[in-house]
Amino acid sequence: MQRRGDDLRDRILSAAKDVFLAHGFDRASMDLIAEKADTTKRTLYAHFENKEKLFLAIIDYTRGLLAARLKFPADYGDDPDHALVLFCGRFLETMIWNRSIRMCRLTLAEAGRFPDGAALFHEAIFGTVQDRLATYLRERLAVPKSTATRAAVDLLGRILYPRFTRALFGAEPEVELRDDAAQPSEHVDLKPIRAAVAETLRAARAR
Amino acid sequence: MQRRGDDLRDRILSAAKDVFLAHGFDRASMDLIAEKADTTKRTLYAHFENKEKLFLAIIDYTRGLLAARLKFPADYGDDPDHALVLFCGRFLETMIWNRSIRMCRLTLAEAGRFPDGAALFHEAIFGTVQDRLATYLRERLAVPKSTATRAAVDLLGRILYPRFTRALFGAEPEVELRDDAAQPSEHVDLKPIRAAVAETLRAARAR
């Protein structure tokens, strides 16, 4: 019995996440979660007061995991076009990843019961990325603040939302990704992203 | 007892939709649906084999209701800029309407169990609107087909997805609409739509 405290807590979170993603909130049973976490229901309830609290903990946990994927890595280089394309490509890829899609569906499914969960999740993902993009435009390209924000929103609208929305509704093939890997994979076509980035930069610089 | 056949069937569908939207698939009880439809569970099961079939019937029913809102009315006038702005504004408004949002969340919540439901729903809404936009551009403005499609996708990306996605996650205030009314209401700001339409038209004509 080496697995105590945080270790076990993490195993529970991970197992619970799998079960919630696979079955949805209501059909996910605490019995199954305990089984997958290789522990007992009694212990589950020692760590999490009830199913609702466990669910919220999972949203938070996932938020953290996703945020870690969405940094602006230094090794994207100094060329803004190139760096922006890589960043956007990687973000798009992360968001159409089937695990992300299922997580979004889960939070959306329960948005009525847990409005804060959905809103926080959204803000943590989309808000953060939008801010990072705007900051990059402002700092590296000396674009004025309000223009930078508008440009970031616009860029995301063109690149992300169409494919993301389609993926949400299951209208795109499922995307499986590795947990590591910092470069966009073959699941995203960089060509339209390059075009959108180029156009955004041109417009932003012109003002 | 004047309400037989289709009449009753419609009452059931409407009541079931309310209950599903309010509680989600699993927490919606057939007892409550029967009560709201002012009938009995036995009759419910006479019209719909089981809960799943009822759910799918509701998706289809709603699809029809939404599609009816998304026509390109003749009274939008002959000026393409103006007509496109009205059309896009009305589509945006319809999609951030809280009933639409809840319906989308519902289909997304069950996308795992009913993949066809979600995909069909998506196609019926977004696919149809995209087609109508592209057709309009092609027919009224003589834009070549592939360009028209690209322009339509782009336009929707800029106008719709950002607000729609935010609304999905509950990051925008709820929008309540009247069932009738063919003009966009005060819930959508036409200014950014005008800009996007103008830019789209300029780009489409240039090619």
Next chain:
DNA sequence: ACCTAAGTATACCGTCAAGTATACTTTGGC
């Protein structure tokens, strides 16, 4: 060595909801 906190194993309770059964009433076509 021992005591306490954490975890295990397993059974149990109460509730709720899907779907069925049974006996009855209303309706409309003939």
Next chain:
DNA sequence: GCCAAAGTATACTTGACGGTATACTTAGGT
């Protein structure tokens, strides 16, 4: 007017699941 189809009223069966209870084991600090 009658009869089959549609609908009503209500009770029942069955199973699942959230959460608790009880009795036990293990680990680790002192």
